[in-house]
Amino acid sequence: MKSPCTNPQLTALISRLRKKSRETKTPLYRRLADDLCRSKRSRRTVNISKIARYTSDGNVVAVAGKILSAGRLDHKVTVAALRFSNQAKQKIEKAGGKCIALNVLAEENPRGTKIVLLG
DSSP states (O other): OOOOOOOOHHHHHHHHHHHHHHHHOOOOHHHHHHHTTTGGGGSSHHHHHHHHHOOOOTOOEEEEEEEOOOOOOOOOOOEEEEEEEEHHHHHHHTTOOOEEEEEHHHOOOOOTTTTEEEE
């Protein structure tokens, strides 16, 4: 399935995620690629409060959209997303967590194990 978007970086990311899904037989990356194919207006947005509510210390979270800064985070978590607001990035790093891109997540964890998909 070809991506309807015109952003070449996003199109390349979608292709990489689909390829990783085929190579490793991991449905998580296929799901992320399908969610990224949505229009910009219907992509997911997740607040820090939702990450704090549904994760525990040391979890890895994947979001096919943008992370926003509403809420507090009091444990260490690795968050992979398409975009981060500046304040959300600061809050995650202040709590001892990491902010990474989705393609980095696919390279670091090719099997997609122990990843919480939010959105």
